[in-house]
Amino acid sequence: MIRDLQESDLRPLAAIWSDPEVTVHLGGPRDFDWVVNALAEDLPAGQETYDLRPVIEKATGQIIGHCGYLEKEVEGRTEIELTYVLAQPAWGKGYATEAAAALRDYAFQQLKLDRLIALIEPGNTASEHVAEKIGMRLEREVVRPGGALRLIYAIELQTWNPEQYAANARFVAELGLPVLELLNPQPGERVLDLGCGDGVLTEKLAALGCQVVGVDSSPAQIAAAQARGLDARVVDAQRLSFDAEFDAVFSNAALHWMRKPDEVIAGVWRALEPGGRFVGELGGAGNIASILEALEAVMPGHGVDPQTLIPWYFPDEHEYRQKLEANGFVVTAIERFPRPTPLPGDIGDWLETFAGSFLMPFAGDERAHVIAELREALRPKLMDEQGGWTVDYVRLRFAATKPWSEAAEREYDAMLTDIAWAMAV
């Protein structure tokens, strides 16, 4: 069991952190009293989300470890690290894997994270095995600010492969053209393309004369966008830090991958100048209902609860309007409509490209078998007599404006006055 810190936990946790063998791969033993004092500082305010918490052995009620999440900057990217330390008597009982799996599930389901990492000292094979058992894969080596070398293991709900995306998902950008029309971009406008993927629509905005910045959380997709010569940056759209830098924010088929819509909308608000517009399209309530139904029917038979791995947010028009208005936007248009979407190929390619979270635990023949079962479950609803596949997409399309506030209008008038004075002298 993992729970919040209590005063009685301080000394047992300090005993773990001051054990030289336990901490051999974790920076070495800490001073007992220093740990007690450092942990005691957390007590009055309560614990932050990203913090370590005591691990309790259910049978005995004893504290056997300390585990949780830490927020870290790794090579310019804000990452959430999953980390744990276990007391020696708890070794070899599978507790590390149990705790790590529970942390992974909590991160994806409750915290709505899309990615978790573990930073592991080379040679710490026990931790490497735990990372692999919970589905993490070795990504690369990094040198930490203090000079220590660490292996990055990572797990992501959805990974993007630009070649696979280009082969199976070109229709996404093609079908985004009406959203571009709704945006009605003007030459010279500064536009932020939120969730730009491999940059096909970003490139169109640039060709129309906009000064466009594309952002996406996938380094692979951003590399593909940069290869088109675009200003494209790896940014988590749920943590935007732009400040009144854009005339418009545009988003096609990306917002449903962001499960913290309030954070997104607040960041878009900050990114826009007063008078700026937010125009986008995402999957709406009812989107891909047949696929969700098939996942519910098939995945439990393979030991996977699909509810725990859904990486999508499909709101209806009332909910999304309410969220936009709660942030101060004036909604000028919002509609939800079915848009059955013919696929260029097989439903298996769609599943491989877009439903990776559910297939994550499977490889090789087993993966092919799971996909074949999903295909059979989907065939009656989504395949036509000629063998073509059409997915039951539902779109939510909207346009909203950040209105001028009185303060912003005063500031603008003052700026015009300054310019007039400057031109007069």
Ligand code: BEZ
């Ligand atoms: C969509 O565009 O609605 C969508 C695409 C892939 C997965 C889920 C939804």
